[in-house]
Amino acid sequence: MxxxxxxxxxxxxxxxxxxxxxxxxxxxxxxxxxxxxxxxxxxxxxxxxxxxxxxxxxxxxxxxxxxxxxxxxxxxxxxxxxxxxxxxxxxxxxxxxxxxxxxxxxxxxxxxxxxxxxxxxxxxxxxxxxxxxxxAENQKVLEVLSKASTRIAEGEVLQLELLGDLNLSLENYLEIVGAKTASLFAAACQVGGMIVDMPVWLEDDLYQFGYNLGIAFQITDDILDYGPGGEKLGKSVGNDFFEGKVTLPVLLMCQNPDFFPVWESWFDQPSRNEDDFKAAQNLLQGQNMLETCYEYTKPFTEKALHHLSKMPAGVMRDALNALISWI
Amino acid sequence: MxxxxxxxxxxxxxxxxxxxxxxxxxxxxxxxxxxxxxxxxxxxxxxxxxxxxxxxxxxxxxxxxxxxxxxxxxxxxxxxxxxxxxxxxxxxxxxxxxxxxxxxxxxxxxxxxxxxxxxxxxxxxxxxxxxxxxxAENQKVLEVLSKASTRIAEGEVLQLELLGDLNLSLENYLEIVGAKTASLFAAACQVGGMIVDMPVWLEDDLYQFGYNLGIAFQITDDILDYGPGGEKLGKSVGNDFFEGKVTLPVLLMCQNPDFFPVWESWFDQPSRNEDDFKAAQNLLQGQNMLETCYEYTKPFTEKALHHLSKMPAGVMRDALNALISWI
Incomplete structure (x- = not known):
């Protein structure tokens, strides 16, 4: 995208x-x-x-x-x-x-x-x-939302624990993203259905729709942080880089031994400047890395579409389908 | 005491x-x-x-x-x-x-x-x-505990807002103490009874027992922070003074125009040292202020005793009676 x-x-x-x-x-x-x-x-x-x-x-x-x-x-x-x-x-x-x-x-x-x-x-x-x-006086809704809150906090601590670790695995990256972002997306979707007495057998699908949408959303957000595109959407860019967060673009770049030392030289410093960020952006663009990252969202948007397809057809399902494409 | x-x-x-x-x-x-x-x-x-x-x-x-x-x-x-x-x-x-x-x-x-x-x-x-x-799957318990959590946070912000204000009123002091400490004491007591299906007509008494106990506890804690006594109970002393918190001993001292400027000279500084603290302790002792403060706990311990007296008699009520005296 x-x-x-x-x-x-x-x-x-x-x-x-x-x-x-x-x-x-x-x-x-x-x-x-x-x-x-x-x-x-x-x-x-x-x-x-x-x-x-x-x-x-x-x-x-x-x-x-x-x-x-x-x-x-x-x-x-x-x-x-x-x-x-x-x-x-x-x-x-x-x-x-x-x-x-x-x-x-x-x-x-x-x-x-x-x-x-x-x-x-x-x-x-x-x-x-x-x-x-x-x-809301709804036991199941409370269980879903309280569990999501706990996972958000765990995800934030895991992210902190692994901050600046350029050997971060894709698995750990997805665990952080799943906990700190996708779990609330999933809960937000599921409780929306639960509170209006949706059919019980669709509850997990609605959760999975939200979860996969959340992962795709966060990966996209991590890509936009290296612009271009982010600035145009009204986002400030470079935050993850300046904070030393290892997100998907960095993780994938560092799997290449040619680029690992370059990122190491930046992330080993206590802070990074605007020139470093521009160099990082150029490096990512030179390797078409942001396009590669967008490819990583596909399995998640496909899963989101799949779970959404189980829901009753109508205007709302169409609008949510379009939202998946936006993300 | x-x-x-x-x-x-x-x-x-x-x-x-x-x-x-x-x-x-x-x-x-x-x-x-x-x-x-x-x-x-x-x-x-x-x-x-x-x-x-x-x-x-x-x-x-x-x-x-x-x-x-x-x-x-x-x-x-x-x-x-x-x-x-x-x-x-x-x-x-x-x-x-x-x-x-x-x-x-x-x-x-x-x-x-x-x-x-x-x-x-x-x-x-x-x-x-x-x-x-x-x-726990108990709606009333959830309402009590969630409300207490909100009040704790509000109390903490109110305390922050009024930090170092030597004109703090007794009313505001008790509002802070009520929110940040007593509300959790009250909820802790009330949900203990509620979850074992206590008689509904005693619920408010159990809440009031905890609330008044909590106020008395916090006043005592604020007194102990100016020692002596606190150190012997394994507490570190002087924290409130060093953090510039206006607690009951300070509030009462500052109602006297002779002492207001002295506290002002300390609390107007960005920080205070050990010599300042010793001088403050001496000033409080010279005025028997800590004893005066203990007098302020009495209406609250009396109310706590009153509400407790409505509960079924037995070993546990006796033990809680003794706890009120401890506080």
Whole structure:
């Protein structure tokens, strides 16, 4: 997938947002409503992040998956908000951990208010998400979402443990991506169906649809971080490189003994500069490595399509099909 | 209460631990078992904190409160473990926030492994606690514990917002203490009874017992931080002073215009040294301020006794009565 086609199929997410505009407005209200607090600083930090214009992809999946089975999403709206709150909590903590200054083109909460409020408000949002999903009074939904939260945290620690390890295996890379990203995609999809009483025999397919979509999404995100294409999509690029994260493009480059020492020279340093990043981009382009990486998303998008094909046919399934192509 | 009598009645908690030794061993196993992870670093950090010899006061309350109503604690064991995991998660984050080097006489996780693992493993323990309590399949228990978690986070942010404010009102102080400490004490007690089907009309009393006990506990803890007495109980002293936290002794001293400027001269500095702390201790002792502070615990211990008196009489109620005196 070229950067240009990425831009074109970006419309798939816009199409889904248009289809589900009313529900997503309610999701937004529920998300912001539950980020309210009588403690002023909690609200300032939370609103700053929640109003910074994220794609709301995960709650969108929850709502869309509920509509695969029912016209009315019911409590899926609240669950979608809970999913977004979990995601937001991890973003606040991630930005502290990565010492990020910018997110979605704006100053991060940790830059504006320091690390401490970001840690605490992350905890607050996570607790609020928990409170909100408890209100669903659905045991299976709680099990799915609580397990996903645990896996996210494990994935983040595994990523930290293996940070800068240029011998990272593809297996470990996929384990990190599966835990820190795909598990929430999977749970977001599955609970959307569960809360509207989807047929039990399709539950695992809906989970697998979300999981494989999540892996493909994260691989694409890791590719875009080395641009070109990322910048055009409004993403800042080079974050993974500057933070010394070994993602798929790096992992594959380092399997070639000719290139391993070059990356080693960069990743052995405590920090890397813009010239290093440009050199890394040139190296990846010279080897067509980003195209190679896109090939790695295919088994996952194919699996996502396969599991989605088991769901009831209709407008929503078509829109989710288009979303897979976007990713 | 003098430091000497504090030492004597410390035996109340030992007595409770002896009474509930078998259950508490199972709580310990459940706590450590749920802190296991295939990610090595998660387990190292979590075990370091959980094996550092905390008093396990909160899970002890959950078990004791279940025994007010039933001989067998049933799922209260798992809920007690969940309560300890929530508490441990907040300790990991607190130590990062306060830049603490020592906890329970040992190096903190953040000192040994850095801030990042502490933040992430805190998130992991919190998620695990959530997973564990979901397994209880008890809607009311989930509502109580999720609400307590939210209040803890709000209390921590409020404390941060008002950090170093020497004009802190008693009302705000009690709001902070109520949220960050007493809410978990209250929930720990209440869910212990709820999970063994206590009479519904006693639920609020059990909550109020825990809440007032928690306030009295935190006030006492704040007093001990200015010693003497704290050191003898194995606590390090001076933490609140060095971190610039306005606790009850400081708040009361600063209501006197003669002493306000002295504290201002200390708290206006970015940091304070050992000589400052000794001077502060002397000032507090000269005004009998620590004794005055102990007077402030009385309305709360009295309320705790009152609510406890509604519970079924027996060995367990007697032991909890003795615990109130200890605190």
């Amino acid at each position: 070229s950067a240009v086609s990425a831009l074109i199929s970006h419309s798939a997410i816009v199409h889904l947002h248009n289809l589900l505009a009313d529900d997503m407005q309610r999701v937004n209200q529920a998300t912001l409503g539950h980020a309210q607090s009588k403690v002023g600083l909690v609200e300032k930090v939370a609103q700053h992040l929640l109003c910074s214009g994220g794609k709301r992809l995960r709650p969108l999946l929850t709502i869309a998956c509920s509509h695969l089975f029912r016209d009315q999403p019911g409590y899926a709206v609240q669950l979608a908000a809970a999913v977004e709150l979990i995601h937001s909590a991890t973003l606040l903590h991630d930005d502290v951990i990565d010492e990020s200054d910018l997110r979605r083109g704006q100053a991060t909460a940790n830059r504006l208010w320091g690390n401490v409020p970001s840690i605490l408000v992350g905890d607050f949002l996570f607790s609020k998400a928990f409170q909100l999903m408890v209100e | 003098s430091a000497v009598s504090a030492l004597i009645s410390h035996s109340a908690i030992v007595h409770l631990h002896n009474l509930l030794a078998d259950d508490m061993q199972r709580v310990n196993q459940a706590t450590l078992g749920h802190a296991q992870s295939k990610v090595g670093l998660v387990e190292k950090v979590a075990q370091h904190l959980l094996c550092s010899g905390g008093k396990r006061l909160r899970p002890l309350l959950t078990i004791a409160c279940s025994h007010l109503f039933r001989d067998q604690p049933g799922y209260a064991v798992q809920l007690a473990a969940a309560v300890e995991l929530i508490h441990s998660a907040t300790l990991l984050h607190d130590d990062v926030i306060d830049e603490s080097d020592l906890r329970r006489g040992q190096a903190t996780a953040n000192r040994l492994w850095g801030n990042v693992p502490s933040i992430l493993v805190g998130d992991f323990l919190f998620s695990k606690a959530f997973q564990l309590m979901v397994e």
